[in-house]
Amino acid sequence: MKYLFPILAILTGILLWYALSIALNPVIHVGGITLQGAPTEQTMGNVQRIFYYHVPSAWTAFILFFINFGASIYYLIKRCPTADIVALVCAEVGVVFCTVVLVTGPIWARPVWGIWWTWDMRLTSTLVLWLIYVSYLFLRRFSSSGQTPVLAAALAVLGALCVPFVYFSIWFFRTQHPQPVMGGGGSIDPRMLHVLLINWLAFSCFAFLVCWSRFRLEKLQREVDEAHAMRSLMDEPGQSPPMAKASIGKSGSAK
Amino acid sequence: MTGNPYLFAAYAATWIIHIAYLSTIVSRYRRVKREIEELKK
Numbered sequence: 001m002k003y004l005f006p007i008l009a010i011l012t013g014i015l016l017w018y019a020l021s022i023a024l025n026p027v028i029h030v031g032g033i034t035l036q037g038a039p040t041e042q043t044m045g046n047v048q049r050i051f052y053y054h055v056p057s058a059w060t061a062f063i064l065f066f067i068n069f070g071a072s073i074y075y076l077i078k079r080c081p082t083a084d085i086v087a088l089v090c091a092e093v094g095v096v097f098c099t100v101v102l103v104t105g106p107i108w109a110r111p112v113w114g115i116w117w118t119w120d121m122r123l124t125s126t127l128v129l130w131l132i133y134v135s136y137l138f139l140r141r142f143s144s145s146g147q148t149p150v151l152a153a154a155l156a157v158l159g160a161l162c163v164p165f166v167y168f169s170i171w172f173f174r175t176q177h178p179q180p181v182m183g184g185g186g187s188i189d190p191r192m193l194h195v196l197l198i199n200w201l202a203f204s205c206f207a208f209l210v211c212w213s214r215f216r217l218e219k220l221q222r223e224v225d226e227a228h229a230m231r232s233l234m235d236e237p238g239q240s241p242p243m244a245k246a247s248i249g250k251s252g253s254a255k
Numbered sequence: 256m257t258g259n260p261y262l263f264a265a266y267a268a269t270w271i272i273h274i275a276y277l278s279t280i281v282s283r284y285r286r287v288k289r290e291i292e293e294l295k296k
Binding site for chain 1: 261273
């Protein structure tokens with residue numbers, strides 16, 4: 001168990017490197033073996049390769065927001081602190097991936113559409129989704145009320161409702177954005193789909209590891225906060241804080 | 256070879272964002288470790 005995280009981190013690193021190689025090259029040679037990469041798109045050229053980072057980042061963000069939704073519902077029903085931590089962690093990492101989508105999208109749009117940004121439904125709804133989860137994180141960061149996890153969970157439920165709207169907005173509205181690759185009537189070369197799925201797998205593994213690290217950190221932080229609170233309650237002259245010390249001992253072993 | 260600077264910019268931006276976030280996790284982890292050491296004293 002002690003070595004599981006480093007082993008997974010190394011495997012994810014290799015997978016990310018492989019995904020990057022096949023995203024950037026039509027053919028790659030590894031130790032005498034020839035591997036098929038993503039072909040160059042005829043109209044857009046190499047700039048189309050942004051797709052292999054843009055789309056998997058969007059899918060990963062959506063999955064994280066859905067996990068956040070599930071964990072928030074569970075927290076609202078059961079008041080389970082672990083569910084609260086899972087919700088927070090998934091929202092935070094989801095916002096990072098959504099930021100990648102919002103940054104890589106305009107970089108791709110500029111050479112293809114001739115503009116960095118347009119206020120069409122897909123782009124605007126993605127920005128709104130990002131703002132909802134940023135406000136969720138601001139609420140978690142700056143509110144010290146005991147009701148903060150409940151309010152955040154309620155906000156997360158509303159935020160998650162926006163995810164299918166973002167995904168299917170190109171169905172319901174006329175937009176400049178291309179059709180969705182999955183379940184939206186869009187078509188894609190099988191070699192491109194293969195590279196896309198490998199990149200998605202790589203980013204999903206990376207997101208899982210980041211969430212894992214962030215989960216452990218949040219748990220540790222809460223134990224330390226608890227110990228601080230316990231110490232300040234029990235800190236009277238001539239009295240030691242045995243419960244606080246016990247809690248810290250537990251924290252150390254959780255690493 | 257069209258759009259290579261944009262391709263480079265997009266890939267670089269992706270990793271800059273991820274590395275920046277990972278560095279915040281590392282700095283928060285260090286702070287928590289320091290707090291634990293202080294509490295243990």
